[in-house]
Amino acid sequence: MKITEQIKITNKEIAELVSTNPYLNGKCEYLSYIKLNIPKESQILYPDFPKDHPLYEPISNINMRNQQTAFDYVTDNVKNTIVPESIKTIHQIVCAKDRDDGGQFRTQSKWMDINITPPDWRKIPDKFKVLCNELELSSPMKAAFELHYRIIKLQPFDNYNKRVARLVMNWMLLQNGYTPIVLNHKADKKEYIDALDKKATDIDFYNNFFYEKMFRTQGEIVHLLKQYRRK
Numbered sequence: 001m002k003i004t005e006q007i008k009i010t011n012k013e014i015a016e017l018v019s020t021n022p023y024l025n026g027k028c029e030y031l032s033y034i035k036l037n038i039p040k041e042s043q044i045l046y047p048d049f050p051k052d053h054p055l056y057e058p059i060s061n062i063n064m065r066n067q068q069t070a071f072d073y074v075t076d077n078v079k080n081t082i083v084p085e086s087i088k089t090i091h092q093i094v095c096a097k098d099r100d101d102g103g104q105f106r107t108q109s110k111w112m113d114i115n116i117t118p119p120d121w122r123k124i125p126d127k128f129k130v131l132c133n134e135l136e137l138s139s140p141m142k143a144a145f146e147l148h149y150r151i152i153k154l155q156p157f158d159n160y161n162k163r164v165a166r167l168v169m170n171w172m173l174l175q176n177g178y179t180p181i182v183l184n185h186k187a188d189k190k191e192y193i194d195a196l197d198k199k200a201t202d203i204d205f206y207n208n209f210f211y212e213k214m215f216r217t218q219g220e221i222v223h224l225l226k227q228y229r230r231k
Helices: 005-017 026-045 060-077 086-093 121-129 140-154 161-175 190-196 203-228
Strands: none
Touching: 005 026, 005 203, 026 060, 026 161, 026 190, 026 203, 060 086, 060 140, 060 161, 086 121, 086 161, 121 140, 190 203
16 A cells, blocks of 8 residues: 555544544644654754854754744644745744844855755745745645755755744645654654755655655554543
């Protein structure tokens, strides 16, 4: 059975567990689980720069809380159409009391250590306007994965582009009835970088990475909801 079919079957199982949970609001419980794990993603996926490296920047408690607040924004606005301005809003929330450039486009060149070359910063405003255009909406999961990649490829902001991209991806997944994806295992770091690195030449490799992580996250959610059912 294809993993996409397994995802759809597990999605139905989660929906049933949520609707028949006699004790708690099942959906709130699993969204709370995702919210708790969002900051862990940054800790796991953060580059291994030594402390004396010019790009080293420790992840602050404020930023971890901001990511959770941004996830609240996503769940509160899950029915709203995702537009470029809402992506800027997520960046503003992630940066609050941590950086003073929230929602502002970068004004310098950007280099990445993977197979992605961000455009010249002067082109960002025009490219950002069409970020959400022509997505493959007939396949919501692929559309969410593609939007995630577009944000990372554009690098519209000086920092936190990947964090924003993952939040926006999960917004689109929730919007289309799918569970969010959490990258909370140590092995995810290398696999995530590999998927981004190969996306331009092997889109199936890239999509399969996210399918696998969604299926794993679904399994964690099913386990959680079944635990609450036993209480």
